[in-house]
Every structure is written in structure tokens, then in C-alpha cells.
Amino acid sequence: MATDDSVHPEARGLEVVIRTAPMPADANGNGDIFGGWILSHMDIAAGVLAAKRAQGRVATVAIDAMTFLKPVYIGDLLSIYGEVVGVGRTSIKVRLETWVERQRRRDGSLTARQSMRVTEGTFVMVAIDEEGRPRVVPEA
Numbered sequence: 001m002a003t004d005d006s007v008h009p010e011a012r013g014l015e016v017v018i019r020t021a022p023m024p025a026d027a028n029g030n031g032d033i034f035g036g037w038i039l040s041h042m043d044i045a046a047g048v049l050a051a052k053r054a055q056g057r058v059a060t061v062a063i064d065a066m067t068f069l070k071p072v073y074i075g076d077l078l079s080i081y082g083e084v085v086g087v088g089r090t091s092i093k094v095r096l097e098t099w100v101e102r103q104r105r106r107d108g109s110l111t112a113r114q115s116m117r118v119t120e121g122t123f124v125m126v127a128i129d130e131e132g133r134p135r136v137v138p139e140a
């Protein structure tokens with residue numbers, strides 16, 4: 001996946017997996033959105049894409065190259081885009097980008113609408129069976 005900040009993922013044909021709006025309860029002590037909140041949504045997004053590809057249950061085994069590029073503010077509209085970038089015997093690699101649409105500054109005052117990439121990361125998901133053991137990813 002290209003990581004050119006100037007090219008929106010929708011223009012690159014990536015699908016939005018999760019779209020949500022962070023709330024004041026999701027903020028950290030600085031008033032920005034807690035990284036763990038964003039990460040948990042990315043984990044779910046990776047799970048959705050991997051579960052579709054695996055045609056069933058998956059578990060996260062590793063998160064690689066996770067980068068928080070810019071803070072997320074209360075009032076942002078947050079969208080997670082992603083795609084499957086690799087399939088092993090039992091594992092599926094999903095690359096994700098989180099983007100926000102912003103109309104308010106950190107202090108809540110209105111600003112011109114902006115769109116920016118705020119995180120990126122690669123999640124390794126494993127297809128698992130009913131007992132939680134790795135299973136072979138079926139042919140696409």
C-alpha cells in the first residue's frame with residue numbers, strides 16, 4: 001500500500017472497514033484520543049478483513065510497524081482503511097491506515113475541513129479453528 005499522505009486511500013481503491021467518531025471518554029490526559037483506543041479499532045478492522053479472507057475465526061498474533069503519525073482530536077471523524085497484503089499457510093497480513101476528517105482544532109474552534117493520515121500499521125492475523133489452533137487459510 002502506498003503511504004503517500006497526499007493521496008487519500010479511497011483514491012487508491014482501499015475500502016473503509018470502520019468509521020467512527022471518538023468521544024471525550026476516549027481521550028488521554030493530554031486531551032488527545034488515547035492510542036490504545038485507536039489501536040483496538042485497528043485490531044477489529046484487521047480482524048474483519050482477515051476473517052473474510054480466512055472464511056472464519058482469526059486471532060491477532062503480531063502487530064508490526066505500528067506508527068502514530070499525528071494526534072486524533074475529539075470531534076474528528078475517524079476512518080480505518082485496509083487491505084490484505086499477504087497470505088501464508090495459516091497467517092494473513094493486513095495493512096491498515098487510519099485517516100481523520102477534521103473541522104475543529106484541538107481547542108474545539110472551527111477550522112477549514114482537512115483530511116490526514118494519523119496512523120498506519122501491519123497486523124498479522126492467524127486463522128484459527130474452534131479450539132483456537134492455527135488452521136490453513138483456504139484458497140481465495
Ligand SMILES: CCCCCCCCCCCCCCCC(=O)SCCNC(=O)CCNC(=O)[C@H](O)C(C)(C)COP(=O)(O)OP(=O)(O)OC[C@H]1O[C@@H](n2cnc3c(N)ncnc32)[C@H](O)[C@@H]1OP(=O)(O)O
Nearest residue numbers: 044047048051052055059060061062088089090091124126
Ligand atoms: C465470513 C467472515 C465474515 C467476517 C465477519 C467477522 C468479523 C469478526 C471481526 C472480529 C475482529 C476481532 C479481531 C480481534 C482479534 C483479537 O483480538 S485476538 C486476541 C489477541 N490474540 C490472541 O489472544 C492470540 C494468542 N495467540 C495464540 O493463540 C497463538 O499464538 C496463535 C495465534 C493461535 C498461533 O498459534 P501458534 O502455535 O503460535 O502458531 P504457529 O504455527 O507458530 O504460527 C502460526 C502462523 O503465525 C505466524 N506467526 C507466529 N508468530 C508470529 C509473529 N510474532 N510475527 C509474525 N507472524 C507470526 C507464523 O509464521 C505462522 O504463519 P504461517 O507460516 O502459517 O502463515
